[in-house]
Amino acid sequence: MVRLGVAEDQPLAVQQWQGLIAINYPARKFGLNRHVTITEAKKQCPNIICQHVATWKEGDAKWDYHDDAFQNIATHKVSLDPYRLESRRILACIKETLPADLQKVEKASVDEVFMDLSAQVHSILLERYPEISGPAPYDDPTEYLPLPPSTALDWQADALIDLDVEETEDDDPDWDDVAILIGSEIVRNVRAAVREKLKYTCSGGVAQNKMLAKLGSAHKKPNQQTIVRNRAVQQFLSDLKFTKIRGLGGKLGEQITSSFNTDNVKDLLPIPIEQLKQKLGDDTGTWVYQIIRGNDASEVNSRTQIKSMLSAKSFRPTINTPEQATRWLRIFVSDIYSRLVEEGVLENKRRPKTMNLHHRQGGQTKSRQAPIPSGKKIDEAGLFEIATNLLGQIILEGKVWPCANLSLAVAGFEDGIAGNMGIGAFLIKGDEAKVLNSHTRDVSVVESTPHRAEKRRRLVPTSGIGRFFKTESTEEHDDEFGAQASLDMSSSASPGHQTLDVRYADTTSRPSLVQEASTVGKHLPKLGTASVLKQKDITGYTCDRCMAALGSAAALQSHQDWHFAKDLEEEDRPRTTAKPFTTTQNKKVSGASGKKKALGSSKTEKGQSKLTFG
Template sequence: MSICTIIEHVRLQIPSDVPLAVQQWQGLIAVNYAARKAGIQRHCTAREALAACPDLKLVHVATYANGEKEPKYHPNPSYATHKVSLDPYRRASASIFKIFQRFCNIVERASVDEAYMDVTDIVNSKLLGMFSNLDENSEAPDVEWANLGTIYENSEASYVPTDSHIDNNDKWCDWQLAVAAKLCAEIRDSIHRELGYTCSAGIAHNKTLAKLCSVLNKPNGQTVMRSSQTLGFMYSMPFQKIRNLGGKLGNFIEDVLQVETAGELWKFSVDELQAKFGRVTGAWLFGICRGIDSEEVVHRNVAKSMMAAKSFRPPVKNLQQIQHWATILGTELYTRVIDDFELNQRWPKNLVIHYRCISQSAPRSKSCPFPRRGELFSPDTISTKISALFKNSPYAFPCVRLAASATGLGKDNSVGMIDISQFVAIRRDAGEDTAINSDHKMNMHAHETASTEKRQKNSPESSLMKGQVTLDQVLQQNCNQTPQESESKIEDTRLSESYDKFGLSPGDIRRFFTNATASTDSSGPDIVPSDLSVTKSTNEMSSCDKCNKMIPQDQWIEHKDFHFALQLQREDDSGRKLVLTTNDGSKKKRKIDISNYFKSRTG
């Protein structure tokens, strides 16, 4: 049974034995089993279906009308004014897949109502726990198949080729299937208990067999395909029912080989099949008709893109009509993008429109960047872009089809980003207490002291004192700087001191606010770090006439002493006698060791 009919049974609280079909305009897109028994098939018209089964319950799919932000079940939707929406079925499918993922982490989405699940690792882990006392040479005990679903058994003897690669006596393979069948029953029970939906399943050792046997016990059952029964099952199977053989390739094989069943293909060797259909296709065909399939289940449970489309009968001939449908398409696409983001945290990269005019056999397309998440506040944003893209498109009228798609779905970069408000806070009012608590002051003082000692240790004066550089090298380094460079270095030093004082690293965003000053604009609050009290600096700068550096007033005396020490060193190196004025005013003649001077200054 299609997921559409199952959902409508649950939504309308209609018993499953009541004939029901889902209608889209005048055609049927889904028919339940009760209606099929009455001879109703998909794609017949609603009038034909009612003629065949007067008790048939017809449910039209939800549609968008102009201006609606959600699809609704309108009693009499019009093709000329409404747009079909399958969103209710997509949302139900997403709920089912969430349950799948609770039980298994390898789920391949085949369609809105079909999926493949690889439970090999889960099953093997359970088997190791069940038979931990056995070794690899132990014979597997017999499997109890009761309450595990329908176990497929051949009803008649079938031709089994002698070159079969299938081991019919492998009991451990049967144990894998038995554990998988129990797990499958738990999944189906969870879906029915939580959502009210029924589903069928096939349990086998590969995707092809699981798909083929899943239809044997519908609408609400599961079938287990044992390895020993595979060849008998495949022998009479119409080969065009096999995955990937239902289209052009299947028709081509039937015409070339004049066969209808998989068993009829067994008479051709692998070399013969490769000669007719190529090396890869021939080898694959040789195995697949015997139930051998090595294709892995690939984890894929979300769509890579999403599209909203509308065909026009009669064709649309003016931009005003296009804008009407752009509004509806934009609304549907907006809803699906938001739903996908809430479920999978993905966001599209591109918005693409596809359009076809009556004189064209193939559609044309135009694209633009999809609105960023912070820019998308309503469906109107998408609708406006759709209209703009179409307006700038050549050869667009008369238009027979228009579609809008969101492509490049990927992880949204803004997910997990930290809001800047976490780093800053509103400045407190003047009347509030802005003092930092005493413990924090003590920590800041200790940190400032350690930082000062570190700067003194790495200063040019300290290096000079230790003999790592000469005095002339220090002087040359300082005097070669321009006033602008000197001022810049001083400012960098002050910023570094601010980082040290408040325990900030240069990469910390709070550093941008450490020198914030009070705003003179009373219209808005200042933004400062929540744990810092910031005041305006009043330390003026003065230019040194010896090195042209800009020196803060509170460092001026120390800077003059530094130049005096340089002068002493130069005079000492030239052999001249020095006159040093001591504290008592007396004059003494002696040679001065510059290192002793700094030791006395810093001791």
Template sequence: MEEPTSERKSRYTYRHLNQLLKYSVDTPLRVIAHIDLDAFYAQCEMKRLGVDENTPLAVQQWQSLIAVNYPAREFNVSRHSTAVDALKACPQLKLVHVATWRAGDEHWDYRENPDIVTCKACLDPYRNESKKIISIFRAACPRVEKASIDESFLDLSVMVHERFLKWFPVLALPPPYNDPSENLPLPPKGLEVKWAGSHLPELAEDCGGQLDWDDVGMGIAAEIVEEVRGSVRKDLGYTCSAGIAQNKLLAKLGSGYKKPNQQTVVRVRAAQRFLNSFKFTKLRNLGGKLGERISEEFGTEELSALLDTPLQKLQLKLDDDIATWVYNVIRGIDRSEVNPRTLIKSMLSAKSFRPHITTTDAASKWLTIFISDICSRMEEEGVLEGKRRPKTMTLSYRSSSGAGKGRSVPIREVTKTALTAVAQNLLRGVVDDARAWPCAMLSLAVSGFEEREAGNVGIRGFLVSGDAAKDRTAPKPESSNAVEREPKRRRMGEDIGRFFTREPAAYDETPSREDLLSEDAAVDPETGDAFDNPPSSPPSATAATGDGRMFLCDRCKTSLPFEDQEEHQDWHFAKDLAQEDRAEAMRRIAPPAPSSPSSQKPKKGSGSGGGKKGSGPEKGQRKLSRK
């Protein structure tokens, strides 16, 4: 390939080039891709059933739609529709209910008319397909972050750097005077970037037409992403859309710009003009009270108009952190890293009962489902392979009167049989509590996940000899696809991820952020609303609730159908009880705090005498008093 020209210099430096190798968020040559499966749940069902791609199809969970394919959208069917309304709009619509667990069964199945009283929704078929797709992403790119069940971020920086040096050997030479702040030579004259059929939003009007290394890098990334999308289509039969940009914020916007089965490159010089096409009230956490407040304070909803507002003026009207976050987001600034999927700390399976259950036998049948559900997810996490293991199991309940409590015990053996035995023992303790019946909600959680060190074995590993002992104690080679430990929580200003309001998400009785669909994430064709499922949000920001059929959880900021409100609140309630129970257990085993010099020395042989009877409500009552 032709060598770069040396007459004029690039605006980028050798330091910027080398920072690509470190996945640095500081280099302006950084290249991020966001790949989003098109109507993922619907595609999974079309593949399973062998349905023609032109057949209108929607995935149903009870009376709500959680996925609608593109042929059905031509009839104005959306995820806001009920199953009844969807059939009226499109009589030939094929409705497929999600798989369900049924009380007493150990395996999920597809049922034609599942009963919400005796069944629980199951997303395992989609998780299984998602795992296959992620494997293709990770085989193609060394740094992949699974953002949800149907979308991932890929940091292509290192791959772009490798092709830079391969195609332009002069870039591999030391910088002049060994000074990394020296500017790179420009790309060769006449170089034509192949955009791999990508859509290209228009460049800013005042930018020059000179090609630079950011354009070349984006073109390389476009070819890589086209190959990855082609692999998903060829190997698994699914279509996906993609966005390629300098950061996660813009890449996510790009993936929803043109759908389905297309990709968009948001070049550096096109980024602000691209963002200006959105009203800031359509951005995540700016569509609710915060967006309304800003709109009232500054008299506009136009993102381009808000750009003229200096940071100091924003800080006069908003908290400093919020003002800084808004100032950065509307300028397309996002320093959040692409991290391998963070390891989960707990798994919970729950069910609200309508009507309430009144017998131990009924509760025991649901425990069988909970264990099967959790074991299925633990298999995906590598728990059953010995990579990770939970330390604690918690059973929580809420009675019809509103009284609730959680009980926790340590987990000693991680097998389905052993976990079932532990859960049934916990249930026997609940049976003895008269407040539990009739039971309105029951949940089971495993928590305290820890990674097993390489070569670490249980006591049985010491009871073998010879070659068997060597095999069991030998450390396993590290996998190139190994996930990293969960990173520390980043400061708000460093992780500007949650920037779009979202549509109703696919909601199971055991909500998991990874199972929430990001489907068609930038702008929904029916409503024009923008939404997303990114990793963080500014403090105190509130998302828009959409139409009157949705409610917004004030704790996790998830927008869900009103019929799921009680069940979703039960889920929070169960997690709170489990957390409180663990905290209480830690207090019981914690060593006493040292006495201060002024404290009275206790008499020998006396009891602790430190507690004050009647000083406050019991643990479970404290929780109920806050409801």
């Protein structure tokens, strides 16, 4: 009615092919319902407007309203996009009306929304009644709150459900009543905002849980809201058929009706829970026992997201060529892609992982599935290519014509990955790259000067043959200091300078330099760590065997004498090494038949002496 711009009292019906799927309240006054034909509707209500739903036309890339759609069922497909778009607008309006930090809204269907108002009601309660924000009476959490100061509550034009039999309106309201009253004010404001901004009317129900609120919203229509107070729950449910309760309208409702010969809530209330469990099973029996008493523990889920999208068409008459099927695939893909855009696929918020194509020919159904590439951006052309490939796979199997039904679906939705960067994000281009390149060259020139690191010292015990040879103090340096610095530092050890005492360790066959810092100077640059074993000293006093640099000719001669003495020691070592010995005095060996000779009693060699123990 809003799109067509007709008066609110104009009888109107929504037509789909040859039937009516929705009738407004002015038309219902003429006794019309969804089961009547168009001919009967126009007969009972001559001025009724029958508006056909939007359709996708074969070959078109966008849905539209076609006046002749009901005559071309073979080439048109129903589109629900207009209803989805308006549903999103209404949901956005509701969320704008509620406080962003206190709202919890669930979209239950295209024309139904649940709102959990607990946080907002609690906030308003504390503002209006600050006395309840303090500690519990007598600091006892089990103590009841004092009754509300208000003795009468203004429900305005809301439809109030009568109280239970044992309750009366003369009783003072309790805090539950006050909370429900605040909730009704919030719902009234929401309905007024939708009416003002979008021109749509809404019905509402206010109660302590989702089940009662839903039943209340359908109790008084159109454009009204019903209040189900906690003290009126049994009175409200006892007059209802339990098949109207969500979850009890299908096969379960039929099972309960046949098992207990009733479809009224009041007739089920006296039945014990054990009998319900016996007939319906433990879990179902317990749930039915609680639900008919108004106890519903389901929560408002503000993050309900779709798991799949489907676009399908039953062909009457059937189609018989690949070209016809391909044209319908184009419509299916356009339908699904438009919904993906609304779901946020362009912003990479959510995206499907798989595509499924179902084909029915006679009583045989075939299906094929393919993944949607995760590394590529989803677009209509890419989806159409996957769909045609799936169709080709089915056609190759043969026996596909005539086709009675085709359906295309995407599923496996997942949240998109945010913050990923392509390789281009890691590259620097243009003027920025030139500036960075010049800066890098400048830095490399500065860093080319080697840093003189402090030499690490290694202390080695002065044992072995090395202790018999006196070595002169000498200085190790790297190329940066030059010969003059080495000579100056080796000739004197004045305060404020660093003197290195170089010793030769006898732990290996080839001597290595061991540096020991004897004095640390404050102002002397620290020496580098270049190894003297690989670097020949510029003075020319270098050992030909170990490449050690010496400070003078005398030092070189002493160093060579050390090599000679070391060689003699190595040659003499195999002959002078004493064998280990043990004693067996007053000691027996387990399993031996007699005493063994002590190892130390063997014949001595030249240069050895026999030791006597004990």
